[in-house]
Amino acid sequence: xxxxxxxxxxVFVLNLSNGSAQTHRVKFATSKGDxxxxxxxxxxxxxxxxxxxxxxxxxKQQLFNRVVKQFVNQGGLLDETTxxxxxxxxxxxxxxxxxxxxxxxHKKGALGAxxxxxxxxxxxxxxPYFVIGKVYTDAELDSLEIKKGIRYSAVQRAAxxxxxxxxxxxxxxxxxxxxxxxxxVVEKINNVSTDKSDAPVEPIVFSVTLL
Numbered sequence: 001x002x003x004x005x006x007x008x009x010x011v012f013v014l015n016l017s018n019g020s021a022q023t024h025r026v027k028f029a030t031s032k033g034d035x036x037x038x039x040x041x042x043x044x045x046x047x048x049x050x051x052x053x054x055x056x057x058x059x060k061q062q063l064f065n066r067v068v069k070q071f072v073n074q075g076g077l078l079d080e081t082t083x084x085x086x087x088x089x090x091x092x093x094x095x096x097x098x099x100x101x102x103x104x105x106h107k108k109g110a111l112g113a114x115x116x117x118x119x120x121x122x123x124x125x126x127x128p129y130f131v132i133g134k135v136y137t138d139a140e141l142d143s144l145e146i147k148k149g150i151r152y153s154a155v156q157r158a159a160x161x162x163x164x165x166x167x168x169x170x171x172x173x174x175x176x177x178x179x180x181x182x183x184x185v186v187e188k189i190n191n192v193s194t195d196k197s198d199a200p201v202e203p204i205v206f207s208v209t210l211l
Contacts (some may be wrong), residue, residue, distance in 0.1 A: 014092070016166060020073050022040060023041060024041075024210075025039070025049060025056060025211040026209065027208065027211055028053075028182075028206050029206065029207050029208075029209065030189065030205065030206040033185035035179050035181060035182025036179070036180050036183055036211070037177050037178075038180045039051070039177040040104055040175075040176050040177055041092055041102070041178060042099075042103075043099040043101060043104065043174060043175070043176035045097065046174055046176035050176070053125075058126065059206070059208035060096075060207045060208075061205055061207055062075055062108055062207070062208075063075060063200075063203055063204060064078060064189055064200060065078055066129075066197075066198050066199065066202040067189060067190060067194050067197055068198070069191070070132055070133060070190070071131075071166060071191060072130060072131055072133075072166065072191050073129065073204075074114060074128070074130075075127075075129070075206060076126040076127040076128055077124065077127055078127075083089070083105065093125070095120070095122030095123060095126075096122055096174075097122050098121040098201060099176065100175075101175070105156050105159075105167075105170050106165045106170055106173075107130055107131065107133075107159040107165040108129075108165045108176070108183070109130065109168075109178050109179035109186065110130070110175050110179075111129070111176060112131065112175045112176070112178035113127065113173060113174045115127075115130065121172060121174075123174050125161045132164075132166075132187065133165040133166035134164050134165075135160070136160040136161055136164065136165075136167055137161070138161070140167075141157055141160060141186070144168060148171060152170075153207070189204055
């Protein structure tokens with residue numbers, strides 16, 4: 001009975017954000033297949049910037065340039081590239097203020113915004129990542145709660161214990177969307193061969209379009 005309850009909770013959390021309240025979806029067309037992403041309305045700054053960049057063509061023929069197995073697939077600009085561009089501009093660093101919403105967490109398929117170590121937890125403007133992660137035990141989640149000073153809800157625990165994710169990122173990075181179709185493609189990308197810098201040996205190209 002307990003296992004059935006956890007399974008039902010996992011299904012619930014997978015569908016939690018798929019209702020009519022969420023208004024924007026985009027398609028990622030990749031060299032490994034296509035997947036659909038829902039953008040969250042409670043993270044409007046990240047949502048709107050992403051939509052603006054898509055409309056401007058910034059996400060055409062981009063690369064998943066960092067793929068860490070059982071962790072994340074990251075695209076857009078690398079940290080080093082972003083920091084070099086900012087240094088060359090000789091102006092204040094541009095960051096997007098964090099929009100960390102507790103109900104949006106790093107379950108498998110979550111879309112997050114990369115950042116550096118800035119204390120405000122502000123995001124890079126062009127570094128999306130998708131979570132693959134791992135499946136957690138209650139003991140591991142208990143340990144993370146103590147370490148991070150947070151509490152995981154029953155829904156979050158059910159998701160992390162069934163489909164998995166990257167719980168250690170919660171509270172530190174903005175999650176602003178999730179994969180709603182084609183999660184198998186995201187998994188396929190996470191399994192490609194990579195070099196010592198975590199870059200795919202065979203380039204993984206993607207383009208994003210509005211739906």
